[in-house]
Amino acid sequence: MALPLTKIEKYLKENTDMESLVSVEVVERYIELLRMYRRMHKEIQKDGVRTVVINGSQEYIKAHPLITEMRNINAQLVNLKRDIDKHIEEYKMQMKKDSAD
Numbered sequence: 001m002a003l004p005l006t007k008i009e010k011y012l013k014e015n016t017d018m019e020s021l022v023s024v025e026v027v028e029r030y031i032e033l034l035r036m037y038r039r040m041h042k043e044i045q046k047d048g049v050r051t052v053v054i055n056g057s058q059e060y061i062k063a064h065p066l067i068t069e070m071r072n073i074n075a076q077l078v079n080l081k082r083d084i085d086k087h088i089e090e091y092k093m094q095m096k097k098d099s100a101d
Helices: 005-014 021-047 065-100
Strands: 050-055 058-063
Touching: 005 021, 021 065, 058 065
Parallel strands: none
Antiparallel strands: 050 058
């Protein structure tokens, strides 16, 4: 079961310095890519993972074109998640430092 995007977004925003423009951009880009990934997943579920291509007298089966796009988006999500984890860690350290002062 996939978590609702609103919960993921809320978690990321609560644990990231939303005053940092870079952090805001990274979180928003991550959520938008996740939204696109899920739409593609639904489309593939609806259409099936294979498509039949008819080219004149030839007919062949190939993978759904969105599968490749999903792989690309997944790679971007993984990289952005690494960045987000760094931002979260920095924010937590800053919060600890501020509470100690």
